[in-house]
Amino acid sequence: MKPFGNSLLTAVAASALCATLLAACGGSSDRQETDSDPVAEADLHTENDPVHPEHGGKPLATGAPVFASLYPDATLDQPVIVADGSDGPGGMAEFTTAATPDDVISHYRRLASEAGLKPVMAMNQGNARAFAALGATGAEVQVVASRDENEATSVQLTWKDGR
Template sequence: MKRIVAVALMASAAGLAGCDRTGVDSTVTAEPPPAAPPTATVASETPMTPPADTASPAARPIVEGAPAFAVLYPGGEIEAPPTVATSAAGPGGLVAFRTDADPATVVEFYRARAEAAGLSSVMAMNMGDARSYGAAKADAGANLQVVASPVEGGQTSVQLSWSAGG
């Protein structure tokens, strides 16, 4: 199940990466522009502690320096260390966590944070009790994707990916 959700998340991220609402010609050229190769790192296995300057202890950034819309859902428990990467397009990452909140509540939380950060909704999908949502800020390259689905024990499994843009 996790693999299916991860594949769906990656597919939606790839789809969102191609979204551009500026109307600029987006034809593919034979030679891509030179860019620094992305560097990926996996955070350590040690428990994460929120940065000292966190405004709200209930919603802390996933990793230090993450944008305001890339926070851990209040009460969420991270399942594995977040994967973070930096490229010419800016920093970004992916994290999976569980929470006791229902999928619709989780998605609404991230929609509100994305809109408050100036991102526009570009995708929303419901499939049974599972929910997914995507937002982007085309001129800055920032984006957010969240997939929330119910799992055994009444919890919700959440996959969150983001890019802070450049």
């Protein structure tokens, strides 16, 4: 019997993250996507939203916390999905970067820690890495990163602001 491949693991992890995000946002029908050009700077933030140069990334949505910023030099694969539920706004983004999965997880682990979130889950399985952190106010971030067949790193990031 042949074991399951890493792509299955990544697909299962990404599906779990999507389900968690929907549950966290209370299944709100306020779901919306950003404009159709996912890489345009205006789609990622407004003048009132800080660009986080010290972290290298732009907020993934208007008002998104620092730990929900685009990884430096990453490219969004599709428009960011945002939702607003009874426990605050949140979203999901999928992007690709040349960085390693370990570097991506390390980056988001640092951002989460700086924002006061505490790690609650970490996973290393084959070429896939995952990390999740929670804050006292209900803020959370979950990141899954894995290398694809082209040696790029595919990342799925979900967050909830917890306001």
